[in-house]
Amino acid sequence: xxxxxxxxxxxxxxxxxxDASRAVILQAVVLLLALFGLWFLFxxxxxxxxxxGMTFGFDFLQVTAGFNISWSLIPYDPSMSYWxxxxxxxxxxxxxxxxxxxxxxxxxxxxxxxxxxxxxLVSQLARWYVEIVRNVPLLIQIIFWFTVVFSTxxxxxxxxxxxxxxxxxxxxxxxxxxxxxxxxGWVLLLVAALIIALYGLFRWxxxxxxxSGSRSTGFYIGLLFWALFACWAxxxxxxxxxxxxxxxxxxxxxxxAFLPASFGAAFVAMTVYRSAAIAExxxxxxxxIDRGQHEAAFTIGFSRVQSLxxxxxxxxxxxxxxPMTNSWLTSVxxxxxxxxxxxPELVSVFMQTxxxxxxxxxxxxxxxxxxxxxxSLLISYLLNKYNDSVQYKVx
Amino acid sequence: xNKFTMALAATTTLLAANTYADDNVxxxxxxxxxxxxxxxxxNSFPGFYSLNKAGEWQGMDIDMCRGVASAVFGDASKVKFLxxxxxxxxxxxxxxxxxxxxxxxxxxxxxxxxxxxxxxxTYFYDGQGFMVRKDLGVKSVKELKGATxxxxxxxxxxxxxxxxxxxxxxxxxxVVFDDSSVRNTAFFNNNCDALTNDKSGxxxxxxxxxxxxxxxxxxxxxxxxxxxFAVKQNDSEWANVVKWTFAAMIAAEEFGVNSQNVxxxxxxxxxxxxxxxxxxxxxxxxxxxxxxxxxxxxxxxVGNYGEVYERNVGPNSVLGLDREGTLNALWTHGGLMYAKSxx
Numbered sequence: 139x140x141x142x143x144x145x146x147x148x149x150x151x152x153x154x155x156x157d158a159s160r161a162v163i164l165q166a167v168v169l170l171l172a173l174f175g176l177w178f179l180f181x182x183x184x185x186x187x188x189x190x191g192m193t194f195g196f197d198f199l200q201v202t203a204g205f206n207i208s209w210s211l212i213p214y215d216p217s218m219s220y221w222x223x224x225x226x227x228x229x230x231x232x233x234x235x236x237x238x239x240x241x242x243x244x245x246x247x248x249x250x251x252x253x254x255x256x257x258x259l260v261s262q263l264a265r266w267y268v269e270i271v272r273n274v275p276l277l278i279q280i281i282f283w284f285t286v287v288f289s290t291x292x293x294x295x296x297x298x299x300x301x302x303x304x305x306x307x308x309x310x311x312x313x314x315x316x317x318x319x320x321x322x323g324w325v326l327l328l329v330a331a332l333i334i335a336l337y338g339l340f341r342w343x344x345x346x347x348x349x350s351g352s353r354s355t356g357f358y359i360g361l362l363f364w365a366l367f368a369c370w371a372x373x374x375x376x377x378x379x380x381x382x383x384x385x386x387x388x389x390x391x392x393x394x395a396f397l398p399a400s401f402g403a404a405f406v407a408m409t410v411y412r413s414a415a416i417a418e419x420x421x422x423x424x425x426x427i428d429r430g431q432h433e434a435a436f437t438i439g440f441s442r443v444q445s446l447x448x449x450x451x452x453x454x455x456x457x458x459x460x461p462m463t464n465s466w467l468t469s470v471x472x473x474x475x476x477x478x479x480x481x482p483e484l485v486s487v488f489m490q491t492x493x494x495x496x497x498x499x500x501x502x503x504x505x506x507x508x509x510x511x512x513x514s515l516l517i518s519y520l521l522n523k524y525n526d527s528v529q530y531k532v533x
Numbered sequence: 534x535n536k537f538t539m540a541l542a543a544t545t546t547l548l549a550a551n552t553y554a555d556d557n558v559x560x561x562x563x564x565x566x567x568x569x570x571x572x573x574x575x576n577s578f579p580g581f582y583s584l585n586k587a588g589e590w591q592g593m594d595i596d597m598c599r600g601v602a603s604a605v606f607g608d609a610s611k612v613k614f615l616x617x618x619x620x621x622x623x624x625x626x627x628x629x630x631x632x633x634x635x636x637x638x639x640x641x642x643x644x645x646x647x648x649x650x651x652x653x654x655t656y657f658y659d660g661q662g663f664m665v666r667k668d669l670g671v672k673s674v675k676e677l678k679g680a681t682x683x684x685x686x687x688x689x690x691x692x693x694x695x696x697x698x699x700x701x702x703x704x705x706x707x708v709v710f711d712d713s714s715v716r717n718t719a720f721f722n723n724n725c726d727a728l729t730n731d732k733s734g735x736x737x738x739x740x741x742x743x744x745x746x747x748x749x750x751x752x753x754x755x756x757x758x759x760x761x762f763a764v765k766q767n768d769s770e771w772a773n774v775v776k777w778t779f780a781a782m783i784a785a786e787e788f789g790v791n792s793q794n795v796x797x798x799x800x801x802x803x804x805x806x807x808x809x810x811x812x813x814x815x816x817x818x819x820x821x822x823x824x825x826x827x828x829x830x831x832x833x834x835v836g837n838y839g840e841v842y843e844r845n846v847g848p849n850s851v852l853g854l855d856r857e858g859t860l861n862a863l864w865t866h867g868g869l870m871y872a873k874s875x876x
Contacts, residue, residue, distance in 0.1 A: 190627060190649035190766050206695045206707040208681075216695045281715065289722035308724050309681060389680040389726050390706070399724065400708070478715060480708045486686065490620040490711055494687035497648040499624055 183500060198496045199224070205491055207482045209398045220492055227484035228509060234401065234483060235470040238408040242469065243462070245409065246416025251446065253421045264417065271414035277475050279411055284403035284479040291399070294386060305384055305391060310398040312384035312391045319378045328371050335364055404476035408469065415465050423458035424450060455528050463521040467514045484509065560632050560764065560771035561822055564605060570612045572598035573622060573631035577713060579737035580845050580852040581637045581657075581760075582614070590614050593845040594635040597656060597762065597779065600835040601633060604778045604827040609834035618711055619687035623648040626765055633764055633775055637731065639689040640761040650763040651772055654779045656838075657846075658860035658869060660754035661693050662732040664739060667749050669726065674703075674753045681706045683716050683725035690729050693756040717741070727751075731758045736852045773821055781828040783872035784810055785837035786863060792836040799829055810875050817875060838870060839863075 153159045184194050199221045207214055210226045211233060252264040271279075289308050292298065297307040305312040318325055343357040384394035427450055435445030477486040484506060493502045564570055574582040574594055582592040595614065602612040617625050622638065625631045627649045638644075639659075640652040663682070665671050674697075684691050686709045698705040708725055710716035717738055720728040728738065732750065739745050762779070764772050785791065788807050790798050799811045809815040811832075812825040821827065835841065842861065846852045862868025 187649075192647070192649055204695055205692050206698065206705070208706055208708045216699060285715070285718050285722070289719055289724045293723045308722065388678055392679070398708075477711055480683075480710045480715070480719065482709065486709060486711070490686045491691060491709065494620055494623070495643070495692065497623060497643075 187500070192497070194500065196501055198498050198501070201496070203492065203495070205495070207487055208480070209396070209401070209482055220488075220496065223487050223492055224484075224505065227482070227487040230481070230487075231470070231473050231483040232513075234404060234408070234476060234481070235473045237405055238412055238469050238473070239466050241405075242409045242412030243416055243466075245413035247420050249413060249417035250420025251424065253417060254424055268414045268417050271410055272418070276407065276411045276472055277478060280404055280407040280475055281478055283407040284400060287406075288399040288403045294390060297386075302383055302385075305386075308399055309390070310396055310400075310402065312394050312396050314381055314383045315395045317380050317382045318375075319380070325375065325378075328375070332364075332368055332371060335367070339364060398481065400476065400479045400481035403479055404473070404481050408472055408476075411472075412465060412469050415468075416462065419458055419461045419465060420454070422461075423454035423456075426457045427453050452528070456525075456530075459521060459525040459528065463518050463525075466517050466521070470513050470517070471510060560768050561605070561774060563629075564632055564771075568606075568611065570598060570602045570605065571615060571630065571632045572601075572612055573615050573617055573625050573634045573636060574598075575619065575622075575636040575713075576616050578637055578734060579741065580733060580850060580854075581737075582616075591845070593657065593841055594637060596835050596841045596845065597635050598633060600778050600782060600831045601775055603830040603834040604774060604781075604823055607824060607826070607830045619685060620711060622687070623650060626650060626763065629765070632771070633762055635762050637734070637760045638763060639731075639758045640763075641689055644763070649766050651766050651768075653762045653764065653772055653776050655759040655761045655869075656779060657733065657760040659731040659733050659758040659760055661690050661729060661756040661758055662735055662754055663727045663729050663751045664720075664735045664748050665727045665751065666723070667747050671727075671751065674751050674755065675701065677703060677705060677727055679704050679706070680726035681708060681724075682727045682729050683708050683710065683720045684729050685709070685713055685716055686711045688730075689756070689758065690731070694729055697755045731760070733846060733852055733854060736854060740851050740853075770822065774823065777821060778827075778831055779838075780872040780875075781810065781831050782835070782838040782841065783863070783870050784875055785828070785832045786839040786870075787865065787872060790832055790837060791840055792833055795829060795832045806875060815876075 153163065187194060200219050202217055203220050203223045204216050206216055207223070207226055209230070211229050212226060214222060214226050249264050249267060252260050253268065255261045255264070291306060291308040294305075294307045294309055297305040297312075299305045303314040339357065339360045343354065343360075346354050346357070382393045382395075384391040384396075431449055431453065432445065435449045440448065473483055474485040476483050477490065480486075489502055489506050493499055496502070572594075574590070577583045578592070578594075580592055581594045582590060585591045598612050598614070599609040603609045605611075615625060615631050617631075622634060622636060623644070626634050634650065637657070637659075640655060644650060645652045663674050663677070665677075671677065680703075682694060682705055684694060684707050691707065691709060694705060694707055697703070708719070710719065716728070719725060720738075721742060728735065730738065732754065735750050739748050739750065742748055762775055764775055784806075785795075788804070788810065790807060790810070795811070798807055799813060802808060802811070802813075805814070809817055811829045812818060812827065818825050818827055824830075836844070839856075842856055844850065846854045848855055856862055856868075858867060860869045862870065864871040
């Protein structure tokens with residue numbers, strides 16, 4: 139018997155017989171149960187810890203870590219605290235995942251489109267690439283790239299090199315970098331100011347042109363000033379910049395920037411693996427478009443590239459984004475496998491080394507889980523917003 | 534009311550999820566009920582724990598666990614080995630999955646006080662060293678300025694090297710692995726200039742190298758590594774069993790009792806200490822909660838400490854480590870192996 143929620147019926151109608159209130163009550167019950175469950179697990183764990191004479195708390199994060207981390211983008215040395223170790227791990231994890239996501243998405247999109255090629259050789263090659271890569275576990279691929287490819291590069295003294303600018307050996311890649319006497323913030327600000335000034339100038343002159351039909355002399359004067367400003371900026375930057383060239387000193391190169399071999403191996407293996415998964419996503423998305431769209435594009439004389447760019451991909455994107463989101467999330471989580479080859483990402487520096495030194499298993503796992511959950515939610519939020527923007531607009 | 538049943542089911546599952554064993558039950562009774570000792574080891578550390586060609590575990594740590602099984606059950610085979618990564622060693626003991634941690638674990642203050650463990654006896658005194666390729670021409674650790682060193686995560690080596698590098702201004706870069714086989718591959722492929730580990734471990738890794746004579750172990754020892762047993766904190770009864778099993782192995786060596794002559798000794802020996810040790814007279818087993826002949830079983834099945842040493846790490850073993858004059862010799866030979874009194 140269906141009751142409308144507005145009907146004020148007899149006293150037989152309890153709260154549970156009313157749809158609206160019943161939904162609220164049920165949800166409250168489920169929420170309470172979930173909270174009880176969490177409390178129960180927490181209490182159980184803390185009781186067991188107490189029995190072992192251990193306390194729950196995050197004080198240990200202020201303690202000096204005392205161990206080395208082989209590669210860090212943010213300054214780190216062993217006298218810093220576990221907090222710092224946590225952030226070093228986060229930054230390393232994010233850098234690796236970000237590179238994998240960007241390159242893997244590009245390669246995956248290309249391979250996915252090639253799979254739909256009319257040329258059987260191309261489409262079969264793409265197909266075999268995808269099938270082989272997807273069916274070998276990622277961990278095995280990571281270890282393969284590290285032990286078979288990157289560690290068999292020559293030792294530092296016999297590095298492959300490009301002049302004196304770039305060295306590749308089994309420790310990693312050493313590249314020449316620019317070092318700036320002024321802080322990078324000012325450099326960026328200067329470059330941004332130049333670009334904005336030029337853009338503003340063109341905007342203004344264009345609006346002037348559309349109104350009056352002629353170029354103003356003001357525009358040329360402005361351009362002259364801009365050129366002078368640009369020359370000064372260039373001169374200033376060239377004077378402020380020095381090259382930092384890697385050079386072999388004793389066991390290792392110093393100077394320049396360094397990417398360890400473990401990063402290379404993890405990056406290549408994860409990118410290849412991810413690109414295969416994304417290729418499948420892209421292929422499925424493309425095949426979801428009605429065949430008539432291809433033909434229509436062909437009929438009005440669009441080239442293959444034009445029809446992809448202007449007609450097919452914009453429509454396929456709707457079907458591609460949700461599984462792509464999942465792929466990106468997985469990339470971040472997969473980066474934890476790089477621990478196997480000694481890349482110092484979050485799991486390696488925090489969940490293994492730090493956990494061993496402090497014995498704070500529960501707190502550390504909480505923090506690591508919290509980080510992964512946060513990143514996952516962030517990525518899906520951003521991609522969902524993008525997804526909403528590309529959907530068909532129904533007004 | 535389908536949702537209610539689901540919620541109810543969820544609650545009961547949750548309540549059933551309290552898998553922690555009741556901690557008031559001592560480990561000893563739990564082991565007796567279970568019928569075997571659960572011993573936490575690592576993946577492979579030749580001389581201490583490794584699989585032989587027949588697929589059986591062998592090594593010093595393995596023998597120690599077999600000794601405990603012999604003491605409790607009179608049968609050295611009543612033991613199961615749990616190989617875990619370094620990073621999970623402590624957790625496996627805390628959660629009650631393992632009864633003894635015996636994996637070449639260094640006794641340190643923080644592990645003893647912050648990990649929910651009690652360390653018992655040191656069965657092997659070791660120290661951290663470095664191994665390098667001969668062709669580097671390095672003679673001392675002090676020459677490793679700026680070198681890259683491979684190390685295993687979660688080990689005390691990882692911290693010692695950071696301390697040593699800071700103290701001596703060496704700017705050593707460590708590359709951390711969580712699996713010793715990947716670490717060894719990296720070192721033998723020349724991905725690091727040096728490998729650091731306890732010296733006994735280095736000897737083992739060197740013996741497994743494709744060409745052992747290409748590598749040298751540098752003379753310096755940069756740390757104290759006392760490889761010791763550990764059990765769950767605050768369980769004296771179980772700690773006593775492990776402690777005295779080990780003591781029985783040392784005492785047996787002192788008294789000249791070994792696995793060959795133990796049968797004869799039990800029958801003929803007139804020495805009161807030996808008779809007490811082998812359970813012919815006295816009631817030393819009562820306080821331990823073990824059978825009368827527990828020590829006899831340990832020596833018969835596993836041997837005394839000297840035999841265990843010879844078999845696994847001695848001069849004729851894969852590690853080839855001399856014992857005379859080292860800390861691992863008996864106290865009567867200038868070492869630190871000393872059993873407390875059996876009375």
